[in-house]
Amino acid sequence: MIPGATDPISRDGKLLILAYDHGLEHGPVDFEAVPESMNPEHVFDVATHDAVTALAVGKGVAEAHYPDYEDEVNLLAKLNGTSNLWMGEHDSAVNWSVEYADELGADAIGFTLYGGSNHEVEMAEEFRDAQEAARDKDMGVVMWSYPRGQGVKNDTKPGTISYAARLGLELGADVAKIKYPGDPEAMAHACDAAASTDVVMSGGSKASDEAFLSTVKEAMDAGAKGLAVGRNVFQRENPEALLDGLEKVIFEETSVEEALAAVESHGEQATLD
Amino acid sequence: MIPGATDPISRDGKLLILAYDHGLEHGPVDFEAVPESMNPEHVFDVATHDAVTALAVGKGVAEAHYPDYEDEVNLLAKLNGTSNLWMGEHDSAVNWSVEYADELGADAIGFTLYGGSNHEVEMAEEFRDAQEAARDKDMGVVMWSYPRGQGVKNDTKPGTISYAARLGLELGADVAKIKYPGDPEAMAHACDAAASTDVVMSGGSKASDEAFLSTVKEAMDAGAKGLAVGRNVFQRENPEALLDGLEKVIFEETSVEEALAAVESHGEQATLD
Amino acid sequence: MIPGATDPISRDGKLLILAYDHGLEHGPVDFEAVPESMNPEHVFDVATHDAVTALAVGKGVAEAHYPDYEDEVNLLAKLNGTSNLWMGEHDSAVNWSVEYADELGADAIGFTLYGGSNHEVEMAEEFRDAQEAARDKDMGVVMWSYPRGQGVKNDTKPGTISYAARLGLELGADVAKIKYPGDPEAMAHACDAAASTDVVMSGGSKASDEAFLSTVKEAMDAGAKGLAVGRNVFQRENPEALLDGLEKVIFEETSVEEALAAVESHGEQATLD
Amino acid sequence: MIPGATDPISRDGKLLILAYDHGLEHGPVDFEAVPESMNPEHVFDVATHDAVTALAVGKGVAEAHYPDYEDEVNLLAKLNGTSNLWMGEHDSAVNWSVEYADELGADAIGFTLYGGSNHEVEMAEEFRDAQEAARDKDMGVVMWSYPRGQGVKNDTKPGTISYAARLGLELGADVAKIKYPGDPEAMAHACDAAASTDVVMSGGSKASDEAFLSTVKEAMDAGAKGLAVGRNVFQRENPEALLDGLEKVIFEETSVEEALAAVESHGEQATLD
């Protein structure tokens, strides 16, 4: 990690990345629970919440909406991604050049690496080009470090996740986004493995408020510098409430209880409005 | 979608794209019903009809004929395409550079993406280069978004078509050309999935006047911004008559009955001339 | 076809291309019948015959001999080709850059496309680069349009040959070189399919004078703009005699009988000299 | 080898390269024995030992830590490498461009070549680009020459290791890092095979002080110009002690006994401090 590289997408050195590349990776099915989440405007509005330090979207979504939000939202340009219509060995198309992301005002780039895939070598070389171009433009670099493919039997094994975190450091990412390995000790090991590279926990599929906030708290206590979350926010009817809670846990270092109270009071306040 | 990107190939924000790349994609067999359709000049003449907002052709056809029609026809440069002599997994050759399309006066580019094909990753990266070059030249971007290949068992399933529409948005197309999914509700879902990206219905193989106009009407009412049509126009003895009807349905928002009347009165008028 | 593109390699809009890339494509075995045909100088001498509007050769042959013939011969740079030692799915190496062909004084480029081959997509993209570079240098473009490979069961089927001719138009060739489909009606259909792109008949393996001239006559009457011939010329002891006959049929539009008389009188004259 | 090419990473023409790319190649598991070795700072501190003539690390580690050590440590930029999560035929991603390595202040580049792998041709061509770029920037070139893959049944056979050393010379490396072939005679043969290219012995997995120093001594006597060592240093609780011993054997050409005494006295001194 280069000193200061994450400044434009963090707050007090901590990150809450709202990820919204599901339309590409999973298709519209992820928006069924909360239909308004299909519309990027809705998610850009959510991203204006104080807790969100960056919004990760693909090129088309950024082109259409970022100009209206550039003062309120920090843009994390998710450069690669592929539909799940495709059934082959894990790979990801580079859909956006760093040069054009910079032109659109992006503050940082996001890049998926499937360590263990038969496309690992090719993806790592695409990452190299993107990472060095980002350095040239003074943009931060976030790696979605997800071991997958023929070589990976179990992608939630602690050793695999620590390796994923380490790949972020070794290859030159400022931030490594990894899955939560299940317990705080394993998460601490992964954070150690990443050394100076910041680790953020990947939000994953939707969980209850309490379960989710507890996991985030555990991750932060274990050394994570934040969270990258998608479905756990935009698949909620009231995403701002959960963001109030996440703000407590991540930036104010409160207990889970206090964070849950914030979630609930937001709900009440919304009802009162 | 970038604001204004479709202006040169639309009318009041709606599009009627006449597609004529069948000589490459299917071969001369598509011209058998109406032999004069083999000659591009015939189709360029048809494209001067007021209802047509753009003509989509390949490089060779544009080189030979566009100079004679550049004042009357808007050129949509169909960049990729492949013969059906080839039997492999769905793929498409990029036969035309954006730079040369621009030099020939094209207003927008057209690009096929076979989501789900084993070539999806490669095609998406070719699309990236074309899309960014088009942005650089202020040309609109139309994606033929056709899920096909090993990963796609049923390419007319509503969920698949909505995903296709969404890929248009995510990857940076101004317009996504998709198949009609069979019913208005599914079409509306696909249009929602595309969000700010315009959706145009793909015309498909030849149907009766009434059936075709009814489907187009349904698509427009469901949120489509227009139509891309080939065989349903050039495989008709009197393509202008149908274009009169399509103009009614698409740009004047009339009923199907009124549109059919326009088709028939054109026929009469032609007989009277 | 771009207006005027074939001017430097045609006469009154008609073409007689002498093709001499057999040393690469078939090896020295093609020169056994007439050993002096092994020596490119012999073939360059033949190419100075008035009937020949262009000589198609590869880079090495052009480098060695074209400087001595540049005032008398028009050079058609055959850019790609591969030995038949190789047994794989049909493909062709690009052995010559357009830039260097231009530097050596070439008037036009020649390029083989194997439609239907598993390498069709790659070859079409190589053709794109060559075609656009040729446009940039004001060089004509001739496509050897030969459907072959896994996707093509019968490459002499009329529909396949018409498709081949159409590919010439669609992809931007000024001239499409195709096999004779066996009868005049099928040839006429192929010429219609090519529309504004000129069609030249491929000479094929050696035939008798009468049979060959008759086929060429049929092709011309059906709409072809000329002939590309190799073995039927250089595998003859007296190639100039046949060229006299071809000149009659192609440029003077005589009967086959008159052409045959020209062939024979050349023979007599040669005997008298 | 180019005269003077190794000057910035050697001392009196001899090299002791501390290699620390295990986080990428093997993952955090290599740091378990001595947990502080997970932190690159610890290893940079070790690299300030007088015996170490260069530290070999990947891009991300160099970016994060080299700026703090550039006055005390010589940087050997290890350009390629791949995780062992990937199970395919031996290959290595190029993760770092020479241009950016130069920008970060690297003195030399390191590059792995898996001779015998199905990726040998591709890797050799990547090496070509890196080697020539390094020459352009006056950076030394070190090849990790490791025969592996389908073509290599036994990568410790003397003939194979001599071949590996020779590849360093033939392809233009200033230094070839090879495995110790097991006996001094075989090592001498490998050094002869490398001719003017310097040979350094690869440290391999951890051994006892005496065994390791003896092997290094044998290698030096056989003609090696030094050592590249990783685990045998950073997997020791007191790496400086062993470095004291290595300094004796490599640079002062002492006996193994004298070197062992230095290792032990360092231990005592550390205890006294």
Place this chain on the structure above:
Amino acid sequence: MIPGATDPISRDGKLLILAYDHGLEHGPVDFEAVPESMNPEHVFDVATHDAVTALAVGKGVAEAHYPDYEDEVNLLAKLNGTSNLWMGEHDSAVNWSVEYADELGADAIGFTLYGGSNHEVEMAEEFRDAQEAARDKDMGVVMWSYPRGQGVKNDTKPGTISYAARLGLELGADVAKIKYPGDPEAMAHACDAAASTDVVMSGGSKASDEAFLSTVKEAMDAGAKGLAVGRNVFQRENPEALLDGLEKVIFEETSVEEALAAVESHGEQATLD
């Protein structure tokens, strides 16, 4: 062949190329018979013999030694080559760019083409780039034309060797290095097939003085312009003696007997010194 292209690597239009790329292609095993041949300096010394018109070596060997011999030796930069550790279909890595070969002072380039290999197309395209870059730098071009791979059952068949020679001409080599096809008639045919491209006989594995000189004499009489020899020179204890003999046969067109006498008298003279 371009007029004058071989001037810097020939004498009176004839060539004796000393080839020394065996360390890459076969490994150190080729140097066992005469251990000093492992050291490139020894071979550079041999190359100063008047009979040698060029020395063919790889990049690393040239970098290390050519600066000391540039006044006495003409450098033929062997651009591609691959170890025989690799067991795949015949291919060869391009290890040296023409630009850098030129910078090091090379007079000509050497390039292997495996006609008939599944990599033939790719190798031919790499040759194209190298050949055109060499033209740009006024460097001669020598092709090692060796049919090999799946498509080639018998690489010493006369027809195959004549085809190999022809490929040199067709693709733009000034010199084609081919195997001796076994008898003078077949060699003459191969030389005819190459037309203006010079043919040099490949030396092959070590033979007796008489057998070797006889074969060279046969090849020269059949039309070859010289010899490319490696093992038959450097695997001899007294390579200069054989070079005396080769000089007689190749440049002075003597009988084999006279050449053998020269070989023997050199031996005597060496004994007398």
